[in-house]
Amino acid sequence: MNTRPRHRPRILLHDPTLRDGHHAVGHQLDADQLRAYAIAANAAGVPVVEVGHGNGLGASSLQIGRARLDDATMLSTVREALTTSRMGAFMAPGWGTSDDLAAAVHHGADVVRIAAHCTEADVTERHLGVVRDLGAEAQGVLLMSHMTSAGELAEQCALMVKFGAQAVGIMDSAGHYLPDEVTKRVRAIAIAVDVPVIFHGHNNLGLAVANSLAAVDAGASILDATARGFGAGAGNTQLEVLVAVLERHGLETGIGLREILAAADVVANRLMTTPPSIDSIAVASGLAGVFSGFKRPVLETARAEGVDPVDLFLALGARQIVAGQEDMIGDVARQLKAVTR
Amino acid sequence: MNTRPRHRPRILLHDPTLRDGHHAVGHQLDADQLRAYAIAANAAGVPVVEVGHGNGLGASSLQIGRARLDDATMLSTVREALTTSRMGAFMAPGWGTSDDLAAAVHHGADVVRIAAHCTEADVTERHLGVVRDLGAEAQGVLLMSHMTSAGELAEQCALMVKFGAQAVGIMDSAGHYLPDEVTKRVRAIAIAVDVPVIFHGHNNLGLAVANSLAAVDAGASILDATARGFGAGAGNTQLEVLVAVLERHGLETGIGLREILAAADVVANRLMTTPPSIDSIAVASGLAGVFSGFKRPVLETARAEGVDPVDLFLALGARQIVAGQEDMIGDVARQLKAVTR
Structure with missing residues (x-):
């Protein structure tokens, strides 16, 4: 262990366990569950703990699915549990509005993600501006990013930076990518923008961890991952696995292995009904x-x-x-x- | 779909679902379960269906765990179910003997794997010779292969080829590899031998599929994978996922996607108690x-x-x-x- 360089590149892990995981349980997490995981993630040194309805701020509805708790209760419950981790929120314009953003920041969201379909970054302009004006960190993410080219994604990301995004990136919403496809896209984005690049993977083809590694090697510095992969269907990139893999890859996350394994056990034992699997x-x-x-x-x-x-x-x-x-x-x-x- | 080249490189998928999967259920599969999966795998066009106690021929014992069925019953049950797939058996010298090899071939094994610790290929000499003499295809695999260097693995594989192995390769018995480590090792082996190279992954770090892809790109042409990843702990490379990923990667397996998904459903519904997960x-x-x-x-x-x-x-x-x-x-x-x- 002493042969490692003392200063390794730092990767920021962004943890949407309490938002994407909601998809796996019909948005029914209660306050005790949110609190238990937030305390464990905070203790492990997770930089950002994102919380909310699976589809984000303002999305709780009869059509998409009603969450057990309203946005304000979810946000304030997690906020109280965090001492060093920052709190994240997510919004897709159409489901959420500017009022939802204001309420989220009021309840303590430090980082707010604005999401758009991969070719529609223009819809994020107003909301990225609102987040900046509210004094929170504004990030822009492109959904279903496999549906367009590396060049188009780079342009759309550059547009979001122009709108005020302080980090931008792509979501593999369908879990469709192979690693070389991620490499090509993330590299194009990293060249086009001067802010941190985000990658958010899903595990439908068993490649979420490998795709995250490919993203880092191509220039991403913010990776999304959830404890035990808690998320819809095949789930997200598995956070504690990614911590171990980045460690083996010579990259620093600032997250303690034993503590994040303990946080993952909280999800396994108290939050999820069945572990994600690739059916x-x-x-x-x-x-x-x-x-x-x-x-x-x-x-x-x-x-x-x-x-x-x-x-x-x-x-x-x-x-x-x-x-x-x-x-x-x-x-x-x-x-x-x-x-x- | 019509833009694909008509002749794509062919990868042989070797399926130890009914052998490695045994580790996940204390070696307790019964004849109906073996038959149901073998019929489904055969219908999907799986080239080799391997069967046996998790630790291979002759390993059923009080110390390691008694299998529900003896080797002869397992082999003849699967043999009867296969019309086009070949049948595989696995033996680690020490647990199994030459008599077990003779019995396995007598009961219809077409392909017999001889396994050794990664630095001990010399123990495979006699048994590889026995398999050749019996007229079956002899393959040699190195266990716990992360514990030694690419150069050493290449030498050990070359030794097994000298002993008569018709395919050789490495097992990631601990699920420890990152893709670039697989690339380095498989490439060294592929340069050192003139027989097909085998890669067998485990999913402890969520990288089994990605490591298999890295192995293929580095020169492997035989990949091991089990339906639903059925295997000990985090499980093996997931077969039906690998079929889909190789298809996306432009490689042909000869396996039908819908049929292998149906075979995986047989494992999920009839063979496994809980799906493998990375705890x-x-x-x-x-x-x-x-x-x-x-x-x-x-x-x-x-x-x-x-x-x-x-x-x-x-x-x-x-x-x-x-x-x-x-x-x-x-x-x-x-x-x-x-x-x-």
Whole structure:
């Protein structure tokens, strides 16, 4: 251990366990659960603990799913539990509004992420400005980023920096990337902007940790990861695994291994119902590049129309369906049924 | 899809679901379970279906764990279920003998793996010769391969080829590798031998799929993987995920995606009790580079001596403990206890 250089490059791990994990439990975490994990993450030295409804500020609704707690309660519960970790919030314009941003910062959010579909960075302009004006750190992230090119992502990220983003990056919302695809995209973004670059992985193809490593090697310095991979379907990049892997890779995170393993045990024992695993649906949606959040409507439609959900995912992927186009699932299922008859 | 080249490089997937998976269920699979999976794997076009006690031919014993079925019953059950897939068997000299090899081939094994610790290829000489004489395909694999250098592994593999091995390679028995470490080792082996190179991954650090991809890019053409990752602890490389990833990577496996997803569902629904997941112990043993098979004795010793199992794994790793040295676990635990008092 003494042969290591004393000053290793520092990677900032951003932890959306209490936001992305909400997708895995229908947004039903209670205050005791939020508090227990926030205390453990804070003790482990996690730099940013993000909390909220799975779809972010303002998203709790009958259509998307009602969270057990309102945004204010979630934020203030976690805020009270953190002594050194900063608190993060997430908002996708359309679900959330400027009022939600103001309330989040009022309740102690230090870092606020504004998310947009990978080609629609222009919708983040006003909200990134609001976050800056409120005095919080503003970050911009592009969803479903596999759907466009490295060059386009670099341009969209540069646009968000112009709008005031102090860190920008990409989400692999469908868990679709291979490592070399991440390398190409992150490298293009890192060249185009002079702020830290973010990578957020999902594990549908079992590559979330490897993709995060590829992102770091290509110039990313903020990696998102959740304890035990707590998140929808196949889950996110697994935080404690990433801590161990970055350590082996010679990079410093400032997070204690034993403490983050203990935090992961809190998630396993108190927050999650079943550990994330890569089932057949997760493989099909990752391969197809379809947003993981489509799992439930796709399964329901497949059952109702009597088509194979794997076939339905692959057909939706071929049609480049994106979030917000849930109403097309039925049409595609019926076309599939007509063809396979 | 029509833009793909028609002839893509072919990777042979070798499937030890019914052998490595046995570790996850105390070697208790019954004939109906073996048959159900073998039929599904055969239907998916899996090239080799390996079956047996988790530790291989002749290993069923009170000390290591008694299998529900004897070797002959396991082999003949799977043999009857396969019409196009070949059948594989595995033997580590010390647990198995030449008589076990003869029985395995008599019961229809087409491919027989002889395994040795990474620096002890010399123990495979006689058994590789026996397999060749019996008319089956002989393969040689090195266990705990992270414990030695690329150069040494290349020499040991070349030795096994001299002994008659028709394919050789390495197992990441502890799930310790990062992709660049696999690249270096597989490349050295591929340069040193003129037979197909094998890579067998485990998922302790969430990198089994990525390491398999690195192995292929470095010259491996036989990859081991199990359905749903069925295997001890964090499990093996997940077969159906690897099929999807290799497809995305432009490589042909001859395995049907829908059919292998169906085979994986057979494992999930009929063979496994809980899906493999990367728990804190798996991370610690992967990081420490300790053989996954040590999990049970390490947990028991940690409890008995009142030390943290994560600390015990890391201490065992620092001492480079290998399989067969189980008796040292207690000593290391007591030293640890003395130090931390």
